[in-house]
Amino acid sequence: xxxxxxxxxxxxxxxxxxxGILLGRFAIRLVMNVMLGGTxxxxxxx
Amino acid sequence: xxxEKKKGNKRGLFVLLCIGVFMISxxxxxxxxxxxxxxxLKKYSVEWKDEMGSIYTDISYGDEESNKFDxxxxxxxxxxxxxxxxxxxxxxxxxxxxxxxxxxxxWLCSKGYVAVGINYTLCDDEHPxxxxxxxxxxxxxxxxxxxxxxxxxxxxxxxxxxxxGSAGGCLALLYAYRDxxxxxxxxxxxxxxxxxxxxxxxxxxxxxxxxxxxxAKEGAASLFSIMVGNELTTxxxxxxxxxxxxxxxxxxxxxxxxxxxxxxAYGRYDTMQPYLGSVxxxxxxxxxxxxxxxxxxxxxxxxxxxxxxxxxxYMEAVExxxxxxxxxx
Numbered sequence: 001x002x003x004x005x006x007x008x009x010x011x012x013x014x015x016x017x018x019x020g021i022l023l024g025r026f027a028i029r030l031v032m033n034v035m036l037g038g039t040x041x042x043x044x045x046x
Numbered sequence: 047x048x049x050e051k052k053k054g055n056k057r058g059l060f061v062l063l064c065i066g067v068f069m070i071s072x073x074x075x076x077x078x079x080x081x082x083x084x085x086x087l088k089k090y091s092v093e094w095k096d097e098m099g100s101i102y103t104d105i106s107y108g109d110e111e112s113n114k115f116d117x118x119x120x121x122x123x124x125x126x127x128x129x130x131x132x133x134x135x136x137x138x139x140x141x142x143x144x145x146x147x148x149x150x151x152x153w154l155c156s157k158g159y160v161a162v163g164i165n166y167t168l169c170d171d172e173h174p175x176x177x178x179x180x181x182x183x184x185x186x187x188x189x190x191x192x193x194x195x196x197x198x199x200x201x202x203x204x205x206x207x208x209x210x211g212s213a214g215g216c217l218a219l220l221y222a223y224r225d226x227x228x229x230x231x232x233x234x235x236x237x238x239x240x241x242x243x244x245x246x247x248x249x250x251x252x253x254x255x256x257x258x259x260x261x262a263k264e265g266a267a268s269l270f271s272i273m274v275g276n277e278l279t280t281x282x283x284x285x286x287x288x289x290x291x292x293x294x295x296x297x298x299x300x301x302x303x304x305x306x307x308x309x310x311a312y313g314r315y316d317t318m319q320p321y322l323g324s325v326x327x328x329x330x331x332x333x334x335x336x337x338x339x340x341x342x343x344x345x346x347x348x349x350x351x352x353x354x355x356x357x358x359x360y361m362e363a364v365e366x367x368x369x370x371x372x373x374x375x
């Protein structure tokens with residue numbers, strides 16, 4: 001029986017989690033900026 | 047063959063897992079961003095407890111349904127006199143409610159102030175003629191009633207500060223600059239965020255009114271007429287007549303050497319009201335030697351949403367000014 005969570009897959013999942021977290025914050029920032037004005041980067045962390 | 051199929055199933059399962067994990071981390075992160083209060087701002091709100099004080103809601107100050115205020119009084123009623131802090135809600139003169147600022151009012155009350163949130167008649171289908179001027183008169187009319195109601199509850203008010211956000215900021219500035227001499231108690235300071243303080247088309251690039259076209263000028267005249275409650279025409283722009291017509295709703299035009307100390311915050315990329323108007327106001331305060339603090343959120347718009355660090359500095363300045371001009375005895 002082969003292992004499902006190989007080292008490679010764990011790294012891929014970690015990268016996906018980090019991307020999800022960053023993009024989630026970024027999406028909210030962009031929506032807020034569209035409504036209220038503001039820059040995509042700078043100031044708060046995303 | 048079976049081995050390859052098994053491998054393919056595992057790969058498919060892993061892809062699904064990746065999509066699920068991405069969705070969960072994306073949504074969790076978005077919710078966290080929307081609900082999390084940064085540590086530097088946590089001290090500007092309190093978990094309200096009954097032992098902190100009492101809240102009296104919907105006290106009437108006029109005939110209109112909206113002419114109501116909520117009064118927050120501290121538990122300790124043994125002092126000879128109290129400072130009053132008024133906080134006026136946001137909402138573009140057309141929406142919003144005093145209940146929107148519960149956290150701010152509770153925080154102010156927890157510091158020992160009598161705090162009040164006042165509703166004013168909004169410009170809506172039922173009140174199409176309501177505007178910034180009529181709303182400023184609502185606030186002016188409310189103030190003696192607020193002070194009297196506080197007195198009835200055993201809290202004698204000896205001075206006050208006024209504040210607000212956006213439309214509330216505009217009305218707070220107007221009361222502090224225009225109406226302070228008629229206030230029931232001395233107005234010692236004002237603090238506000240993103241409140242429009244003047245109506246010069248060239249500042250309102252956020253609506254394209256700075257463009258030199260008939261359409262832009264007519265748009266500005268039309269919107270400003272509604273906001274200030276006076277008939278404005280394009281040929282009035284840049285004249286003394288125009289300044290006179292907007293004066294009653296433009297805090298900027300009331301700035302002089304006697305203007306009360308001011309703390310204000312604006313977003314550089316504000317799309318609702320003009321950042322350049324705040325530059326004008328800051329200049330007028332400087333030229334008249336008025337003690338003030340001007341915070342520009344370099345990455346933010348109308349919500350001051352991208353500069354928590356500077357927002358915390360703004361709140362620190364508010365605390366300092368309150369301690370200096372409206373000290374809790």
